[in-house]
Amino acid sequence: GENVEQHPSTLSVQEGDSAVIKCTYSDSASNYFPWYKQELGKGPQLIIDIRSNVGEKKDQRIAVTLNKTAKHFSLHITETQPEDSAVYFCALGAGSYQLTFGKGTKLSVIP
């Protein structure tokens, strides 16, 4: 099946700095790229998603960029806050219900 590599696995940033998480994939049929945030003891929650006909999408302090040629997409969080500390997962879909998930990035925002 589809494979997605997510980096880094852990990331520590100072409060107010930016955080970037990157995912790469191989299947050119992939056309849906969501990002999920998982807080301790809870299920993953969608924070932003992008489709293959769009290169960038922004929602307040969160943005996702997609480079279909290079087959990678990234999550950008600006002006990080302690409540941004969580595990973040990228995922991708290829026209079906199923999503393939990356292995996650544990983000720690240091006050």
Add this chain to the structure above:
Amino acid sequence: NAGVTQTPKFQVLKTGQSMTLQCAQDMNHEYMSWYRQDPGMGLRLIHYSVGAGITDQGEVPNGYNVSRSTTEDFPLRLLSAAPSQTSVYFCASSRVEGSPLHFGNGTRLTVT
């Protein structure tokens, strides 16, 4: 709006015991799925269903059974629990293909 509800939240089993993890959604979603989450492994798909009466295997189906008799419910059965099934289990649903998955808050299962 409850969304996706999973019960129980925690469970401890002895090797060889059986149990059913419950999942219910009230969003009239056609697609439902079960994932397991293990440290460093991300979320791996166990079984999924695209509608009542239809189920199929995911990436790691061995040791698990599912059925889908109604749109709302999608239980996951462990027939003979093994320590390798110690994990956190998530149920998720979505409305249509290529739409966001909605997750429950998980069941933490320990098999001793």
